[in-house]
Amino acid sequence: MEYFLTEDQKTMQNLARRIAEERILPVRAELDEKEEFPWEIIKDLADSDMFRVFIPEQYDGLGGGCLDLCLVVEELSRACSAVAVSYAAVDLGIIPLLDYGTEEQKQKYLPDVAAGKRLAAFALTEPTAGSDASAIRTTAEKVAGGYVLNGTKQFITNGGEAEIYTVIALTDRTKGARGASALIVEKDTPGFSFGKKEKKMGIRASATRELIFQNCLVPEENIIAREGMGFIIAMKLFDKSRPGIGAQAIGVAQGALEAAVDYARERIQFGHPIISLQAVQHMLADMATQVEAARALVYAAARMVDSGARNVSEESAMAKVFASDVAMKVTTDAVQILGGAGYMRDYPAEKMMRDAKITQIYEGTNQVLRNVIALELRKRKGKRA
Amino acid sequence: MNVIVCLKQVPGTTKVTIDPQTNTLVRQGIESITNPFDTYALEEGVRLRERYGGKVTAISMGPPQADTMLKDAISVGADDTALICDSALAGSDTWATAYVLARAAGEINEYDLIICGRQTLDGDTGQVGPEMAEMLGIPFIAYVSKIEEIENGRMQVQRMVEDGYETIETTLPAVITVVKEINVPRLPSLRGLARARSASIPVWKAEELGIDKNMVGLSGSATRVIRIFYPQRVSQAQIFEGSMEDKVDSLVEKLREAKLI
Numbered sequence: 001m002e003y004f005l006t007e008d009q010k011t012m013q014n015l016a017r018r019i020a021e022e023r024i025l026p027v028r029a030e031l032d033e034k035e036e037f038p039w040e041i042i043k044d045l046a047d048s049d050m051f052r053v054f055i056p057e058q059y060d061g062l063g064g065g066c067l068d069l070c071l072v073v074e075e076l077s078r079a080c081s082a083v084a085v086s087y088a089a090v091d092l093g094i095i096p097l098l099d100y101g102t103e104e105q106k107q108k109y110l111p112d113v114a115a116g117k118r119l120a121a122f123a124l125t126e127p128t129a130g131s132d133a134s135a136i137r138t139t140a141e142k143v144a145g146g147y148v149l150n151g152t153k154q155f156i157t158n159g160g161e162a163e164i165y166t167v168i169a170l171t172d173r174t175k176g177a178r179g180a181s182a183l184i185v186e187k188d189t190p191g192f193s194f195g196k197k198e199k200k201m202g203i204r205a206s207a208t209r210e211l212i213f214q215n216c217l218v219p220e221e222n223i224i225a226r227e228g229m230g231f232i233i234a235m236k237l238f239d240k241s242r243p244g245i246g247a248q249a250i251g252v253a254q255g256a257l258e259a260a261v262d263y264a265r266e267r268i269q270f271g272h273p274i275i276s277l278q279a280v281q282h283m284l285a286d287m288a289t290q291v292e293a294a295r296a297l298v299y300a301a302a303r304m305v306d307s308g309a310r311n312v313s314e315e316s317a318m319a320k321v322f323a324s325d326v327a328m329k330v331t332t333d334a335v336q337i338l339g340g341a342g343y344m345r346d347y348p349a350e351k352m353m354r355d356a357k358i359t360q361i362y363e364g365t366n367q368v369l370r371n372v373i374a375l376e377l378r379k380r381k382g383k384r385a
Numbered sequence: 386m387n388v389i390v391c392l393k394q395v396p397g398t399t400k401v402t403i404d405p406q407t408n409t410l411v412r413q414g415i416e417s418i419t420n421p422f423d424t425y426a427l428e429e430g431v432r433l434r435e436r437y438g439g440k441v442t443a444i445s446m447g448p449p450q451a452d453t454m455l456k457d458a459i460s461v462g463a464d465d466t467a468l469i470c471d472s473a474l475a476g477s478d479t480w481a482t483a484y485v486l487a488r489a490a491g492e493i494n495e496y497d498l499i500i501c502g503r504q505t506l507d508g509d510t511g512q513v514g515p516e517m518a519e520m521l522g523i524p525f526i527a528y529v530s531k532i533e534e535i536e537n538g539r540m541q542v543q544r545m546v547e548d549g550y551e552t553i554e555t556t557l558p559a560v561i562t563v564v565k566e567i568n569v570p571r572l573p574s575l576r577g578l579a580r581a582r583s584a585s586i587p588v589w590k591a592e593e594l595g596i597d598k599n600m601v602g603l604s605g606s607a608t609r610v611i612r613i614f615y616p617q618r619v620s621q622a623q624i625f626e627g628s629m630e631d632k633v634d635s636l637v638e639k640l641r642e643a644k645l646i
Binding site: 008011012015018019022023044047048049050052053062 | 571572573574575576577578579
């Protein structure tokens with residue numbers, strides 16, 4: 001399918017593919033096995049300017065947008081979703097800064113992120129607040145010169161590895177969600193420590209960790225926008241970032257499709273390669289069609305984000321829900337086509353199936369996102385948006 | 386620290402044909418790549434610039450299409466490039482090539498180090514580096530696997546030898562050839578690719594470099610390739626028949642005869 005990408009976008013895509021094939025593919029199984037954060041690959045990504053992609057030119061970036069990020073994430077995820085999410089989570093961590101930060105904040109943090117010298121992360125989820133994000137309990141109490149953070153964040157991607165954290169905490173406990181604020185917290189701030197590193201089903205090379213704040217004093221100038229904006233910042237952030245999860249999903253689905261076709265061409269049963277069996281052919285045809293449909297939706301949503309459209313909640317939710325459901329289906333079918341081999345860790349299909357699952361869960365479960373879509377449908381009586 | 390890196394474009398395939406008239410490689414219509422050993426040379430040059438400052442100039446003698454290779458060099462960090470391209474140079478052997486590259490180095494003038502790959506994938510002789518050094522009258526070290534230190538116009542390197550490595554110190558400027566153990570070449574950067582896209586590669590003619598045309602090209606080359614041929618494939622396999630014991634006995638007997646055991 002032709003998506004009419006610009007020359008710059010094709011360059012990014014090709015380079016990301018080269019990094020994926022030359023640097024990620026040879027080590028992905030080992031990284032998964034050892035649950036080791038892929039620092040060497042992060043360095044390759046930094047050297048290749050991949051962290052500049054989503055940062056404006058005035059902060060040493062290349063001025064790309066959501067689609068550019070999606071193209072890179074997709075290519076990385078085609079080889080390894082754990083690397084892709086470690087990369088994408090940096091974008092997640094800095095979007096609040098990009099959209100709501102002051103010039104001083106941007107100058108202070110973005111050039112280092114663009115150069116890949118410092119990774120970023122975003123922290124909202126807590127033990128008591130997952131889908132119900134308004135149930136967060138971490139507090140940021142106003143004191144002279146800043147805010148004192150107390151509480152625990154859970155399941156934070158890039159936790160422990162990132163240097164810059166955008167943390168959502170309550171500056172006013174009486175106002176519920178409207179009392180939440182977004183604060184930049186740097187690693188090594190006294191009172192900020194890391195809890196256990198999670199052992200995950202998939203995306204195992206990525207770091208998922210608890211953030212613990214115990215009387216952690218954050219300077220006043222680290223608040224993003226103003227007090228009470230935290231929840232809005234988070235919701236707007238997810239509207240922009242969900243196509244990225246969609247891209248992660250189509251990447252892993254594409255990788256699984258390719259693994260399945262390769263295997264089906266080689267595997268001989270009943271005297272012929274199994275790709276000559278119609279049962280297998282139809283499965284592969286469906287997989288390819290679903291991946292392409294998901295890709296078209298993800299790219300369209302990403303382009304809408306880049307257009308600056310005011311409300312992209314529905315489209316971006318659709319892209320994430322559809323692409324992640326496709327990823328789960330396609331990776332599961334890939335394991336099926338590889339049969340017994342597909343279930344073995346010697347082949348990549350089972351890792352892809354494990355990696356795909358998370359895309360249906362994080363950045364809004366697919367159930368919560370269906371609520372988002374349905375809400376918009378109700379508002380406009382089902383008419384075409 | 387100014388570094389010159391010599392690059393060569395070579396066929397990116399093993400399916401090459403030989404021109405029966407000249408006994409040289411037919412390069413037209415074949416996908417070309419940067420000689421793999423030269424990519425280590427370029428990476429080391431870029432790393433030296435990152436360590437010590439200065440600039441990296443990538444040069445090549447080759448046909449007009451070699452400018453794509455020099456653009457690739459820019460995408461991975463070369464600051465300047467030059468393509469020495471002149472029909473008078475066609476068919477040059479290693480000696481003539483070394484002469485041309487030495488003249489080009491003279492033109493660049495301010496350099497501390499010239500780095501080449503240990504050999505090329507097509508010619509495979511490994512002669513151009515040492516011959517250049519000879520012509521320039523500067524020290525030469527082959528098979529460098531590590532540049533340890535550069536200080537006060539002196540450089541200390543490790544070079545690979547059969548059973549280990551030697552540590553050698555030399556004055557600068559010098560010429561070295563490098564082995565693949567020296568580094569892992571980086572991938573291009575997006576900024577580098579953008580720079581490469583808009584770059585125009587300077588082309589130097591033989592005349593500009595003051596090259597004596599009697600010393601280059603097919604006629605100026607001392608090497609004459611008489612014939613190029615594939616080694617004959619001869620199969621000398623012998624299959625023993627009989628029971629397992631008989632077969633083993635025959636095999637052992639045969640190996641003894643050949644004095645292999």
